[in-house]
Amino acid sequence: MESINFDLNSTPLREINQYLHGAPETLKGKSVTIANPNGAHNIAVGLKADLEVTIQGHAGYYAAGMNQLAKVSIEGSAGTGVAENMMSGMVHVKGFASNAAGATAQGGLLVIDGDAGLRCGISLKGADIVIGGSVGSFSAFMAQAGNLVILGDAGEALGDSLYEARIFVRGKVHSLGADCEEKPMQEADRKILVDLLEKSGHADISPDSFKLFGSARTLYNFHVDNAGAY
């Protein structure tokens, strides 16, 4: 596989991103490394080609934001909004992720090996997120579609105002948000969970150790008796 190596110490971010926005046919199958990211923001945002990008260290805000098709691997930790609004492809954070990881993502898979901060998967719109560690409060707030798999614990108000997304939690849930409730795990849910555990390198973990949470759907249409919950 052809490998192209960039160093953020010597090449400006603009130049690297411009390269990564090249014609998808030309970039397809290429492997790109980015050395010395040192927490820079907006690394590898807006990719639209089926290539592999390795960020060799810590990334700042919005790493791999709006990703399409690409496989982006972050060897350190990621700042706020990693893989925000991802459409497809895969983003793998080997360290921890800060707030709003995978916010509004519509497709693709985000894997975080460590913990994720507040509002992980906020307004999720169809993507899958697997967190090896725990997530902060308000995770999956208003999540509309997709799956959030949490191997560790969840903070306060998990799944507040949830729509149709599924939340699988293996550890402790500090509290559930408005309209989020535990659901019986059906065969279809189990299949989704098994598949995601496999894809994220956790095939050894039993799906039976998870609980499923979803929307009670009581806030779907405004009703005066629910006013206190809005």
Add this chain to the structure above:
Amino acid sequence: MKTPQTLPRFSATFDPHSISEIRRAAATGIYDIRGGGAKRKLPNFDDLLFLGASVSRYPLEGYREKCGTDVVLGTRFAKKPIHLKTPVTIAGMSFGALSGPAKESLGRGANAAGTSTTTGDGGMTPEERGHSSILVYQYLPSRYGMNPDDLRKADAIEVVIGQGAKPGGGGMLLGQKISERVAHMRCLPEGIDQRSACRHPDWTGPDDLEIKIAELREITDWEKPIYVKIGATRPYYDVALAVKAGADVIVLDGMQGGTAATQEVFIEHVGIPLLAAIRPAVQSLQDLGMHRKVQLIVSGGIRNGADVAKALALGADAVAIGSAALIAIGDNDPLLEDEYRKLGTTAGAYDDWHEGRDPAGITTQDPELMKRIDPVMAGRRLANYLSVMTMEAQVIARACGKSHLHNLEPEDLVALTVEASAMAKVPLAGTDWIPGQRY
């Protein structure tokens, strides 16, 4: 002898509208939701007058001497700024709130006039892109329908922080209007209420906004102008922070600005009128040395060429219209009076846009109702109206001796009321007094 009777006396405080609201609230237990902007009387551009030329200034000859109207937006950072023939743009109104044919009409009208249209909450439809030569793509807290492909297809990007009708509020599209297509675009089930968040999910505060704007620029390779839209509340500080965060263009929406659906209490009681917001915004740009470098678009209750000329004279670069554009394409048309009556209202007052039963086929997703609007005809009417507004503004500018609308200045204006004088910072007519400034 008959005892003289006092006449029944109604309260000025408990006026008929307040009384009916108390009854309605008591019966339903729900606040009133409606479309449109603030309906109460507010200080506005009617409280300002142009002085015109005479002995000390000389005017330009109507029809013969040129009076430019064009405007370039996004000159600060964007590789591809937008060039409009008229400083009147079409404000962001969502597909979902508006029907497909209504959006098409707006696109056709704007194209003919050489100006831009704007998407809204819910994303960009291919039809909308197709019918608008210059299309601004809104980037909203809900991110409904937000797609990087559409971001790249846009001519400019508008980061929406707030709206004049509801600064600090999110959006709401009630289940009745959620057709299959609208639901699909927003990744939600059909027929349920769609609450749009009031804060962006992945940034909080001006420092984050700067990084967010940088992300949008990186993704679109620094080509597109990036606007930041704010509801008028603390314009001096909000404008300064938006400029610091890297905006190319500021969109400032006053409290008269329309909405598709918001609580009445929000529309009428939060935010400040456009008249009060322009000068602090312009002052902020001037203090930063950015006036005319970061362009200012203002909206909220703009109706005619005089409003346009006054907004520009106070320092704006362009205006945006929402409600007026809807009226031009047929909203609240008296020809539909019978149908408005059936809905318990009357032409000119219909504002239950969230219910999706608009007889004019504009604020609805009902396939039958939307057939009533002919996008070619409606687009033509909007083009006519935009052209009239532009010509009216030129009439005023020439009378003030200006060869371009942008040469209008506060010095051309006086105020009719003390309030307007204080807000617009132009003297009360016939005096040299501006409250808070002299003596």
